Amino acid sequence: MKQLIEISKELLESRKAGYIIGYTEDKFHRTKPFIAHTTNDAEKLTFNQKAVHNLAVYLTRLPKPKEGKIGIVAKGCDIKAIIGLIQENQIKRDDIIIIGMNCNGVVKDINIDYNKENSQMKCSICELRTPKHANYIVGALEDFAKSELTKNILAEFEALSAEERWKFWEKEFEKCIKCYACRQACPLCYCEQCIVEKSMPQWIDSSPTTKGNFAWNIIRAFHLSGRCIGCNECERACPVNIPLSLLNRKMGMVAMKEFNYRHGIEPDQPTLIGNYNTSDKEDFIM
Amino acid sequence: MKNFVITREQLANLASKLLGENWTVISPSQNGSKYLKIKDAKDLIIDSALKPTDISMKEHFFPKSETLFFFKRKKDDYELIDAPGSEAKTVIFGAKPCDASAIPVLSKVFNWDYKDEFFNKRVENTVIIGLACKFEDENCFCTSVGLSPLAENGSDIFLIPLSDDKYFMKPITDKGRDFIAANETFISEADNISEPINDFSTPQKRFSTENVKEWLDKNFESKFWFNAGETCIGCAQCAYVCPTCHCFDIVDEDCYSCGRRVKNWDSCQFELFTKHASGHNPREIQGKRYRQRVSHKFKYYKDRFDELLCTGCGRCTRGCPVSIDIGLILEDINSHFLETINVNN
Numbered sequence: 270m271k272q273l274i275e276i277s278k279e280l281l282e283s284r285k286a287g288y289i290i291g292y293t294e295d296k297f298h299r300t301k302p303f304i305a306h307t308t309n310d311a312e313k314l315t316f317n318q319k320a321v322h323n324l325a326v327y328l329t330r331l332p333k334p335k336e337g338k339i340g341i342v343a344k345g346c347d348i349k350a351i352i353g354l355i356q357e358n359q360i361k362r363d364d365i366i367i368i369g370m371n372c373n374g375v376v377k378d379i380n381i382d383y384n385k386e387n388s389q390m391k392c393s394i395c396e397l398r399t400p401k402h403a404n405y406i407v408g409a410l411e412d413f414a415k416s417e418l419t420k421n422i423l424a425e426f427e428a429l430s431a432e433e434r435w436k437f438w439e440k441e442f443e444k445c446i447k448c449y450a451c452r453q454a455c456p457l458c459y460c461e462q463c464i465v466e467k468s469m470p471q472w473i474d475s476s477p478t479t480k481g482n483f484a485w486n487i488i489r490a491f492h493l494s495g496r497c498i499g500c501n502e503c504e505r506a507c508p509v510n511i512p513l514s515l516l517n518r519k520m521g522m523v524a525m526k527e528f529n530y531r532h533g534i535e536p537d538q539p540t541l542i543g544n545y546n547t548s549d550k551e552d553f554i555m
Numbered sequence: 556m557k558n559f560v561i562t563r564e565q566l567a568n569l570a571s572k573l574l575g576e577n578w579t580v581i582s583p584s585q586n587g588s589k590y591l592k593i594k595d596a597k598d599l600i601i602d603s604a605l606k607p608t609d610i611s612m613k614e615h616f617f618p619k620s621e622t623l624f625f626f627k628r629k630k631d632d633y634e635l636i637d638a639p640g641s642e643a644k645t646v647i648f649g650a651k652p653c654d655a656s657a658i659p660v661l662s663k664v665f666n667w668d669y670k671d672e673f674f675n676k677r678v679e680n681t682v683i684i685g686l687a688c689k690f691e692d693e694n695c696f697c698t699s700v701g702l703s704p705l706a707e708n709g710s711d712i713f714l715i716p717l718s719d720d721k722y723f724m725k726p727i728t729d730k731g732r733d734f735i736a737a738n739e740t741f742i743s744e745a746d747n748i749s750e751p752i753n754d755f756s757t758p759q760k761r762f763s764t765e766n767v768k769e770w771l772d773k774n775f776e777s778k779f780w781f782n783a784g785e786t787c788i789g790c791a792q793c794a795y796v797c798p799t800c801h802c803f804d805i806v807d808e809d810c811y812s813c814g815r816r817v818k819n820w821d822s823c824q825f826e827l828f829t830k831h832a833s834g835h836n837p838r839e840i841q842g843k844r845y846r847q848r849v850s851h852k853f854k855y856y857k858d859r860f861d862e863l864l865c866t867g868c869g870r871c872t873r874g875c876p877v878s879i880d881i882g883l884i885l886e887d888i889n890s891h892f893l894e895t896i897n898v899n900n
Contacts (some may be wrong), residue, residue, distance in 0.1 A: 295878070295880065295883060296883070297693040297880070297883075299878045299880070300878075301786065301877055301878035301879070302786040302877045302878075303786065304785050304786060322876070322877060326788055327786070327788075330788065330789075330841075331785070332840075379878065380873075444588075446610070446619050446795045446820065447619070447819065447820070448790060448791045448792045448794075448795040448820075448822070449790060449791065449825075450790035450791070450792040450876060451790075452790070453788045453789050453790035453876075454788055454790060454876045466827050471806075471808075474808050475804065475806050475808075475819055476620045476806070476808060476817050476819050477619045477620045477819065477820075478620055502876065505876060506790060506792065506876035508609055508610065508792040508795060508796050508874045509588065509589075509609065509610065510588065510609075
């Protein structure tokens with residue numbers, strides 16, 4: 270990762286970047302998010318197949334640097350979140366420096382080394398191994414073992430009856446403990462006041478009961494319709510393993526099918542919800 | 556004091572009998588997610604080498620959501636209706652020492668200025684059968700917080716494996732002794748067997764909680780917190796999976812003419828936790844919220860109750876989406892403390 274470190278040191282030394290959001294490895298060889306403020310910090314930066322976290326989440330959560338831009342290390346898929354934030358006017362392209370990483374797949378379970386079984390589904394169908402829209406491209410592309418797309422879980426799920434699907438989600442949401450880790454890990458969940466925090470009126474029951482859990486998880490899926498970029502961080506963060514990506518993928522497919530729209534591809538493309546097109550379908554309006 | 560022996564088969568038979576007598580029987584779940592109410596003794600998991608479940612055992616004493624009472628609107632008044640308390644006799648099989656030991660720690664705060672009758676009733680109705688632990692990973696640090704794989708704190712009965720299918724059974728409390736007496740047909744006396752403690756390695760101590768406490772006493776404003784909490788994304792999974800985190804929120808819910816007052820888990824890691832009505836937030840950045848989490852566990856609870864609010868189970872680290880390791884943070888604090896001593900000398 271010499272190249273990554275050199276670039277980062279140069280950016281920090283020249284004060285072009287105030288800090289760099291990247292990854293480091295701790296003494297137990299865990300790869301984790303890390304903010305490099307100094308050239309000494311930059312020496313600790315790394316990138317590998319355990320660099321699974323979508324660091325774009327920090328762009329709206331960290332205070333702006335006093336001087337310079339925000340540097341960020343990003344995989345091709347993470348850049349979709351960055352572009353999504355630019356499309357939604359949360360950040361300006363000129364305020365960030367993207368160090369794009371050529372990516373050879375990332376793990377599903379961060380505690381286990383990369384292998385065919387322990388790889389993210391999104392990596393099997395990745396079209397962005399070399400990132401777009403980056404200021405730098407670092408690292409080399411290598412062949413990697415991809416997980417086999419043996420079954421289309423979403424298609425299987427859609428084949429179920431409405432009653433069966435209801436039962437499925439009832440069982441899954443029963444597990445929800447309302448820790449909101451899904452929201453916090455999501456780079457596109459940046460509202461200063463989340464709807465669950467509004468109490469006058471209380472739109473959503475704060476109790477982790479069937480009613481409150483359905484309301485929360487479904488409203489989050491709705492709020493991410495046409496916005497989710499499929500990084501899967503919500504599902505990875507969920508301590509009770511609810512398959513949240515099923516909901517988000519379904520909504521993403523609807524956006525694609527009905528409006529031919531995918532979020533986070535081009536910074537100057539208007540967003541799906543924030544744009545009106547005379548050719549938009551109206552058949553869903555009564 | 557008498558000790559006993561029980562076989563794996565007899566443990567299952569015992570669970571079966573209790574299920575037949577309408578006891579609530581709880582055991583770690585097959586998929587390792589939580590301590591689960593089982594309906595069939597074949598689902599009983601007794602395994603020393605088991606990884607701690609994703610979520611701790613606390614939900615069986617302090618549920619994620621608990622109705623305190625119902626209220627109904629009358630003409631000029633409200634009618635209050637008691638929530639049905641949990642009266643079910645409960646037994647938990649195979650509690651990890653790092654889970655069982657949390658219960659007496661929690662009892663202190665739930666019986667401090669106000670006695671939480673819901674929590675106390677559950678504790679009173681539950682027999683905890685602890686099981687010596689043979690699991691260890693880099694996230695565990697029970698020995699650093701004064702516990703061990705053989706810690707009996709919180710257990711009413713403690714099991715130590717003698718072989719794959721035989722357990723040394725040690726009564727710890729009167730409740731445990733009564734439970735054994737009531738179920739003696741499943742249990743034999745261990746006249747010439749001594750406690751098999753030699754099979755247990757003791758994980759190395761990673762830091763001194765005295766040092767940590769002394770550093771915390773003096774470093775509320777330290778810059779350390781801003782680095783430690785910098786990558787925390789403020790999800791509260793650490794608090795929600797923790798066996799000792801006990802903050803809750805009280806809300807009124809449901810319709811206009813009837814409703815309920817309910818107590819739900821909450822966490823100091825949320826921005827909203829300390830946000831005032833004015834909009835001011837005394838813990839406006841995540842670093843300050845992270846400082847609160849560590850300080851509550853290793854300073855404030857110690858000051859008030861002379862207990863540590865941490866059992867070293869490692870769940871918060873295992874589940875953290877950004878791999879923040881409280882063990883490493885405490886090691887860092889320990890070394891900062893030692894540095895200050897060296898400087899002063």
